[in-house]
Amino acid sequence: HLMRIGIPKEIKDHEYRVGVTPAGVSALTARGHEVLVETLAGARIGFDDAQYEAAGAMIAGRNEAYGCDMVIKVKEPQPSEVALLREGQVLFCYLHLAPEPDLTRELLARKVIGIAYETVTDAQGMLPLLIPMSEVAGRIAVQAGATALQIANGGSGVLLGGVPGVAPGKVVILGGGSSGLNAAKMALGLGAEVTVLDISLARLRYLDDVFGMRVKTRFSEPVAIAELTLEADLVIGAVLVPGKRAPRLLTREMVKAMKPGSALVDIAIDQGGCAETSRPTTHSAPTYIEHGVVHYCVTNMPGAAARTATLALTQATLPLALELADKGYVRALQEHPGLRAGLNVYRGQVTHPAVAADLGYALEDFAALALAA
Structure with missing residues (x-):
């Protein structure tokens, strides 16, 4: 054999x-x-x-x-x-x-004979070859977002963690799966104020158990998304419907209403993106500014940390x-x-x-x- x-x-x-x-x-x-x-x-x-x-x-x-x-x-x-x-x-x-x-x-x-990493399942029905890359992408999303907020990159000049006497930045994460959970960990680690939205109440309960009072959880629906993105410094799109196109949760109106110089990192871009203003970018030219918002929409985000990602994937x-x-x-x-x-x-x-x-x-x-x- x-x-x-x-x-x-x-x-x-x-x-x-x-x-x-x-x-x-x-x-x-x-x-x-x-x-x-x-x-x-x-x-x-x-x-x-x-x-x-x-x-x-x-x-x-x-x-x-x-x-x-x-x-x-x-x-x-x-x-x-x-x-x-x-x-x-x-x-x-x-x-x-x-x-x-x-x-x-x-x-x-x-x-x-094409066997696709992203649809291989394990005994629990999870996606074991996609999860490690989702974890890497979720963590990179916060680094990319923090960088996008810097003045030289068109950002508002907000430091996500703040400093003593100055309020931290507000991070809103759409989706509480592997990517969203890992983004929340990193954003918390930087000292940001973090809110995670999800349509699964069971998942919100889980996040609440894991993070306690340090992360706010909200049920994901259009009114809550509009309300939270209005105030956000960084919005991270971390939604996945396996095998399907990503739902467009952020309308152009919501993006227009965001603060000037705020940032949007769309992890869902490899499945079409979850914002109406998102379009694919590359590591050579990762961001663009639309409606005053810095968009980071790189389709192979884990490639930014290719060594760690390779070890995690293999x-x-x-x-x-x-x-x-x-x-x-x-x-x-x-x-x-x-x-x-x-x-x-x-x-x-x-x-x-x-x-x-x-x-x-x-x-x-x-x-x-x-x-x-």
Whole structure:
């Protein structure tokens, strides 16, 4: 069952995360698998070619890395990468196919086995490969927001933590999931005044238990959002409806009513954004100002802390990569319901309900397809 596994270098703007660390390579090669790592794949974040070689990898070019049975990477394949994929190859990475009809069409045409990090589930029905990145994004959101508030960046010049004798800044967080919880932790750590909104009363109770009186919780509805954003120095959009487009909770009117120089960090931008004024930005040009509000809408926020993000992501993905490599993808998918939930496309068929529904494809069942084969 030995497998050849390719680890390519990411090519998205300022994307320095890598799909497998040298420690992960050690684990794979210890089981007899062959690992090809594209040269300089992890160099920018302190994993150089020599470390990968010492762990048992072969250093290769891009085409060789893509010539393997399984490709493990971070971001969805860019057009030049799609051209290197082939039939029957396992692609294990983030795919975010629902808003990407062209990429979906290409992956179906190439008949790859696409397993998407963001839809893999665990025994509790949670998203274990998305949660670590949500945690990183939530924490970065506060750093980015604090920076956006600085005068040189167009901000109001408010220090989030204040100082003795001066009131702290007000942070309003839309969504109390993994990102929102982590944003609240960081904002509290800086000394800000924090309010979290959510539509789940159970989640608000949980946040209240965790933070006690230090964080205010509010039920999320338009009147509360309008009232709180009016006073906010920093608004963080941390809402997620799994697999779906983000709900537009912040109207243009609400953004117009915000204080001049206040900041909006939209973590939901990779699912379309939760403000009517949000549009995707990159790490090279992360912010823009609209209606006097500094918007930070980077679509791959965890990439800002690529080393930490890589360590957080790979500790979650490695056990599944080992399972795919050891058992072969058919048996691994048959025996692991969480991996099956991650299967989005399989040899020309769509196998995930959200992708099929959003893009208008017939939904096929993996078990039936595997039997037919």
